[in-house]
Amino acid sequence: MEFWVHVIDTVLIFIILGLSLNLVLGFSGLASMAHAAFFGLGAYAAALLSSGLGWPFPLNLAAAILVTAAVAAIVALPALRVRGEYVILLTLALQMFAYGLMLSWVELTGGRTGLPGIPRPVIFGWKLVTPPDFLPLLLVAAVVTFLICRRIADSPYGRVLKALREDEAATVALGKNVLAVRVSLFAVSGGLAGAAGGLFAHYYAFINPFSFSLDQSIFLIAVVTLGGTANLWGTTVGALLFVGVPELLRFLYLQQDIVAPVRNLIFGLLLVAFMRFRPQGIIPEYAGLERRSAGPKAEPAAVGELFRSAARNLAATGLSRRFGGIQAARQVDLELRPGEVVALVGPNGAGKTTIFNLLTGFLRPDAGRVYLDGEDITHLAPWQRARRGLVRTFQDVRVFQRMTVLDNVLVAVPNQAGENLLSLFFRPRRVAADEKIARALAFGYLEFVGLADRAGVLAESLSFGEQKLLALARALAVRPTVILLDEPASGIDPQWVGRMLDLIRRLRGAGCTVGLVEHNLEAVRAVADRAYFLEAGQVIASGHPEELIRDRRLAEIYFGV
Amino acid sequence: MRTSRSRTVLSLFVLGLLVMSACQPAPGAPAPSPGQPQEKVLKVGMVLAMTGPGSFYGQVMSRGAQLAVDQLNKAGGVKGWKLQLIIEDHKSGDAEAGASGGRKLMEVDRVPVILSSYTAPTLAIQPIAVERKVLLFNGGGVGASLINKENLYNTRMLGSQLMPSLVQWLVREKGVKRVATIFWNDAAGRSVNDSVKAACSRLGCQVVAEEPHDIGQTSYGPQIARIKAANPDAVVLGSYGNDVGYIVNQLRAQGVNVQVAGNEWTPDAQRIGGDAPMEGYVVVLDRFDPTGQDPRTREFVDAYRAAYGEAPEFYAANYYDLVYYVLRTLIERAVDGGKDPSQPGVLLDLMKQAAQSGTKFGTVYGGDMVISPDGTTRKPAGLFRVESGNLKLFARVVDDQVIRVQ
């Protein structure tokens, strides 16, 4: 009997560990190869503090959590600034380095022999020794971890994570501080893994490096991926299936030297097969979608609440940018006056999108300045510009495919208390109030673009035209004072074009400054107050769209005659 | 919120039940057949390196023990007790796996005695063994931290017991003045290094370089570069397993051509090191010699060869000794004393008494071995030299004195 409780205890520790990895891997789409190292760091911290300094158990656990959270955040920091593969690389190196240190730093870690005799925890005067003694503690820890993770997953913060996973650039364009979100996530995830490590050390009363190897990291990734990324129940089931069931193999009295490699062989093949045929895992992320989207449908906010009334002025002077041998923008001066719809037109490759990227900060100019209502914003990051009301859409739409239509818009709403981890856990009322407002706004924007009845479906199931509308609603949710639309009316059915143009006019009416890049000259003629004509990175003409379109020289350039 | 929390708890509980119910039948577990209620079975647990880089050790250790069990059972058991081995895997040194396996042996199979190997898993099992009054033997691990642990007895001589004799030989016979050490960066390797240093300061030599290295390292560039720069007249290894082969090979390749000596030699290490570089390597071992002429040795070697088709090596011998001589003696004493050896604590208490009284156990090494109360063992040991790929005994170690043999 006691042995079975031991198996359950082990599974519980792995559930905590798996949940912590799932936060990073499932919800934000970053592969951490270092979770076994975080686990080990927590274990060694707790072991050393309790054996060496005689600290009591709760203090050890807290220290294990804090130390691991700090290390995870600091070490991941440089990689999180760059791209996904750097996270793999740096966490992999950290894993190998930490494992090497556990083996080599004998004075501290006991090397391969490890640390024996870790004191048993005492809680309320009750000393925990046997597996059944530990069961309530581990059960509580696993449940608390589960609840923490679910609170994060279902929160505005969790929505930002998923948005980041789906499309980093689009998330940045919504004014989200990507680095802060990811670093805080690594801290939380590392802290939970550290907690698992602290519990593990006290439970086994003995640790050595072998529990914290790269194989363990890969095993954890397999458990989370097979169970179902971004689904907490998936991880729970994964831990039961892949940690609990193999313990049963002990009772088959199989030839032991074959069991372990065969088990790993099966895990590896399962991982390949799942990625090919069922990448969402055993329990997919949106297993309960119908049930969840049936949640309270908020009353849409009134149209008047949806827009800031103060349209603003966007100006650029002398913007230049080279790519290798190509001058993509050359000494571009332009201005979008408050309440105006201004179009950038020109042949393919004239540099229109480059200019959008320079204005919004996605590209740094080699020379030139950008001003928003007179304020020099050239040095600001894209997300900072978005927060000041300069918002863009993308030519290739970039809606968050594996999020619901409603979540696509909700995530864009600025200043939500629930995007801050501290508020999320310590100011729940404020978070709930903000969420209510955000939902009302989100439904308002969906109503505005005519997608309110699709709120509960995944964005990937929308048609391309609907996705463009969704992208517009999402951009509006940031509350722009200047909005830059990259080809809003291209590549979609004519029925949607009329609707889109109508929306653009209404935007102007609501007090937005609108910038357009558009191929569809009919559309430009229909909505734009002014246009700039670009060729080879230079503005070669500007004026009323009718005039430009009638100009034969420009028409020749445009149509390449 | 509340409903989903209770759902969480409930599901965990149900899943727990599922796991337990799935396990109840314990498929394939050999149960005593109901037809012969008389037969008494004593379960002997083993926690060995059945998988991982050390699975060779797990294989030969389990073979040695199994041979002893088969022989005893064939002869009708020990005073009516049949022995049954139950083997768990510590994956070549994983403490967690070792503790898990040990727990299962003690809590599910209720074994009164466990034979383990490797330092870390043994230390992980030891506290649980103390709680459960289970007797614990180690015939493989060499870490100094295995000494003076409750319930734990080691039948392999530890590095720190043997190194002084080696240093004595180096200084007196080879005139060595400057010694470089290279050793496993762990408790076992460091205790070897410490005992070499202590012996050196007593015998008048100087340790000019001390190079710890990672276990299982295959490339020793920086360490060997520094050893070479220190210009020693002998290199002493505190490394085990395949590492010995890599080190000797690379020492020779880097032009370090002085006497090399250590505490480990295995056929694998010989293969890795290569016959030419390994020639002349000296090792101090409580080494089992399968060509020995002692009747116990011959009987064991012949039986082992008949069962497995190859000569036993020294790990097989250690675990054979543990079952065939040590455990058998303890079980006999228990039955003679009217006690049930399968009960926890019975074999343990008898082993404590045997250690106190200096009981001489038989051994296939030839002669006897004595297990001390601190958990160390004294048995026949010697100095060997590698000659054309094989070990050749050239001196015996008796009471820490080196005596040449002809």
Added chain:
Amino acid sequence: MNPDLLAQLVVNGLISGSFYALVGLSWGLIFSTTKIFHFSHALTFAVAGYGFTLAASAGLPLPAAAAVAGLVGTAAGVAEERWLYRPLRRAGASQLNIFLASLGFLFAGQSLLQVVFGPSARRVPGFAEVGISLGPVAFTNLDAMTAAGSLALGALTLGFLYNSRPGRAVRGVASNPELARAVGISDDAVFGLVFALGSALVGLSAVPYVLKNAATPTMGLGPLLAGFIGVFLGGVGSYGGMLAGGVILGLAENLGGLFLPGYWQAVIAFVILFVLVLVRPAGLFGQPAR
């Protein structure tokens, strides 16, 4: 400071660095073109290592066995591209999912090697290292061959990439896949080519490793990590940089031996990588992105 020791450590660094450089280039070639974080490259390395060991054990002369290693590596890499990555790409799998599949494949493949060949080390018979002393420094014939062979293969590869039509196609796809597609370069063909080339190189680099150490199922992980670090140290955008990155890493690890115990080598590699990603993520010789 002891000048003899310094000289010896520089030589050691060049030897291990040239090996890292070749492994790194073989992986970086695949990564920079396909953007696949091809983790199971470690498996290709191991499979080629076993191929070499078995061929040599069967009595083939060592150069022929080395050719077998190259061929086995190529076959393994091309097979991985064809039957592992291409179906995933067709199914629209994300970069992350492709990486996870690669990880799973490595895990499975290592275990299969262990089941088939056992976990213990396999040595190649019939090769004796011969020591060579040059003044204060000593190395072996194998070390010399490792360094010379790795750098020669690296130079050949660079020549191929910069001076041949398929090489230019590879670089084209690496630097601008849309443009390359627009001018009619087939993704599948180029991907097949880089996998074949990268896997052949890593297969050959397994030869000196197996001769020096031994073939084990997990033999690929350490060299591959060093290769990764070398690639990112040099810069993903620059093939010459990848080679240089490997050599720099080897030198840094060994020269660290002047100040630190040898087993801290891994620490040196990690610190280098950490500082690099912090300060110059595009690598020493790469063009900063954006």
